[in-house]
Amino acid sequence: MNRSQQGRSLRPLLPKLLACVPALALAAVSAGASEGQEVRWRQLSSKNGDLPAPGQSHQQTAAVVGDFDRDGVNDFILGFRQRPPALVWYRRTATGWERCVIEQEYLTIEAGGAVCDIDGDGDMDVVFGGDWQSNEVWWWENPYPNFDPNVSWKRHTIKKDGKTQHHDQVFADLLGKGKPQLAFWNQGAKTIFLAEIPSDPRHADAWPLMPIYSGEAGESSRQTFRYPEGMSAFDVDADGRLDLLAGNTWFKHLGGTQFKAIRIAEVGGLIFAGRFKPGKYPQLVIAPGDGVGPLRWYECAGNPAEPKDWLGHDLLERNVVHGHSLQLADFNRDGHLDVFCAEMAKWSENKTEPDNPGATAWIFYGDGAGHFRKTELAKGQGFHEARAADLDGDGNVDILNKPYNWDTPRVDVWLNNRTRAASTTGNLRPAATSE
Numbered sequence: 001m002n003r004s005q006q007g008r009s010l011r012p013l014l015p016k017l018l019a020c021v022p023a024l025a026l027a028a029v030s031a032g033a034s035e036g037q038e039v040r041w042r043q044l045s046s047k048n049g050d051l052p053a054p055g056q057s058h059q060q061t062a063a064v065v066g067d068f069d070r071d072g073v074n075d076f077i078l079g080f081r082q083r084p085p086a087l088v089w090y091r092r093t094a095t096g097w098e099r100c101v102i103e104q105e106y107l108t109i110e111a112g113g114a115v116c117d118i119d120g121d122g123d124m125d126v127v128f129g130g131d132w133q134s135n136e137v138w139w140w141e142n143p144y145p146n147f148d149p150n151v152s153w154k155r156h157t158i159k160k161d162g163k164t165q166h167h168d169q170v171f172a173d174l175l176g177k178g179k180p181q182l183a184f185w186n187q188g189a190k191t192i193f194l195a196e197i198p199s200d201p202r203h204a205d206a207w208p209l210m211p212i213y214s215g216e217a218g219e220s221s222r223q224t225f226r227y228p229e230g231m232s233a234f235d236v237d238a239d240g241r242l243d244l245l246a247g248n249t250w251f252k253h254l255g256g257t258q259f260k261a262i263r264i265a266e267v268g269g270l271i272f273a274g275r276f277k278p279g280k281y282p283q284l285v286i287a288p289g290d291g292v293g294p295l296r297w298y299e300c301a302g303n304p305a306e307p308k309d310w311l312g313h314d315l316l317e318r319n320v321v322h323g324h325s326l327q328l329a330d331f332n333r334d335g336h337l338d339v340f341c342a343e344m345a346k347w348s349e350n351k352t353e354p355d356n357p358g359a360t361a362w363i364f365y366g367d368g369a370g371h372f373r374k375t376e377l378a379k380g381q382g383f384h385e386a387r388a389a390d391l392d393g394d395g396n397v398d399i400l401n402k403p404y405n406w407d408t409p410r411v412d413v414w415l416n417n418r419t420r421a422a423s424t425t426g427n428l429r430p431a432a433t434s435e
Helices: 003-013 016-020 023-030
Strands: 041-045 059-066 075-081 087-092 097-103 114-116 125-129 137-141 154-159 169-172 181-186 191-196 209-214 232-234 243-246 249-255 258-263 270-274 283-287 296-300 310-314 325-329 338-342 360-366 372-379 387-389 398-401 412-416
Touching (some): 059 125, 169 232, 232 270, 243 270, 283 325
Antiparallel strands (some): 041 412, 075 087, 125 137, 137 154, 387 398
16 A cells, blocks of 8 residues: 555544644644654755746745645645735645646735635635735635646635734634634734634635634734734643634633633744643743744643743744744654744845845754754745645655745745655755754
8 A cells, every 4th residue: 555545544534623733733743653863854945946936926925734635645835925826736746746826816815824624525725814915814615626727726705804914824623613613813903813614615705703802912012023923723721622822822712702811921923832741731832923032832830821820941042033934743753742943034025135144944853851952954044934744745744945035936845854865856955963
C-alpha cells in the first residue's frame, strides 16, 4: 500500500470535526514518538525554479494548508492583494507542485485563512477575509473532483458589510454543538465574530454573525501596527471542550453567546497552545506578529481562568521583530513538541531595501520537560504566515513560507529530510546548529 492509499484508508476513522482542525494542530500530533534525529532541511524555492512562481503580486498575504484533492497528501493555497489572481493552489504531484488559479479576480486578501468542509460534501473548502480596504469575508467551494484550470472555484460571501480588515480566522466547535463554527477578527471593529455555518451554505447570502468580544488583545502603542491579531483553538482548561485563543487572551464559553476573556500576557500576537511538559493544563506560546516584542511560552501555575496564574518564559534573549510566523510541531519526531518562529525581513511598501535585514527563523526543539534547544534555520530571509505540515507525504513535518513583500513574488518549501537522504536538487542546507 503506498502513502496516498494509506492516507485514504485512514480518513474514515478520523472524527468529522478533525476535518476543520488547522494544519498546525495536525502537524503537532501527526508525528509519532520515535527516536529523535537531527533534522536536515532542503530548501526549494520558486526563485530557483523548484516551484512555479506564485503570480505578479508583490504583496503576498495569506497561506493555508490542506488536502484539497483528497489524494492523502497536503497541498497549499496562497492569497494576494495588489494584483490578480487573488488565490492560487499549489497541488502536490508525484514530482513536485503544479500551480492552479482558483480565484482569477482581484481581491484584497488579508493574512490568515481557514480550511473546513463547509458544505459537507467531503472535501476541504477555504475561507479568507478582506484587508483594510474591504468589509467582506468569503469562502470558496471546492469543486472536487471536477477541477478546471480555466475556471475559478465558486466564491460565496460570509460577511459583506460593517467595518474593514479581517486578519485571522479559525474553525472550531466553540459552542459545544458537535460541529464547527467560524471565528474571525474584524480589526476595524476591534471585534471577534463567531458564525455558525448555515444549513445551506451554498445558497446563503451571508452568515449570521455573533460578536463575542470587543476590545484590545495585546496590541501596543509602542508598535508600528496597532491592531489585535492571532487566532487558534485548543482545550485550555482541560474540560474536554475547545476554547478560543486570540492575541494575548483565551476565551471561556459560559453558555449561549457569552464568553469570558482571560488575559494571559501583556503583549499579544500570534498565539497557539500545546503540551511542552507534563501537567493538567497545556502551555501556550505567543509571538509578536505585526510588531516587536518577546517570544514566550506560558504555563499555568494554578487556575487557568486567573490571569495571575499564567507564568511566562522567554524562548529568546531578545525581542522578535515582526515575528509573523509561529507554528508548533514535532519536527524531529522524538515525541516532544517543538516551536518554530520566524521574522519578516520587509513590510514597508514605499522602499525597496529590507526593514529587518537580519531577519531570523528559529526552531526550538522541546524535550518534553519544558526545556528547549534553540537552532537557527535561516537568516536574512523574510518569513510571513509560514505553515508547518507534511507537504511531501513522507511523514515528516515540513515548512511552507511565502514572504509578504521581501523578494516577491516568491514561495519556498523547506523539506524535512530527517529520515531520508537529501536529493541533489534544490538548495541543501546543513543540519541546524544549536546556539
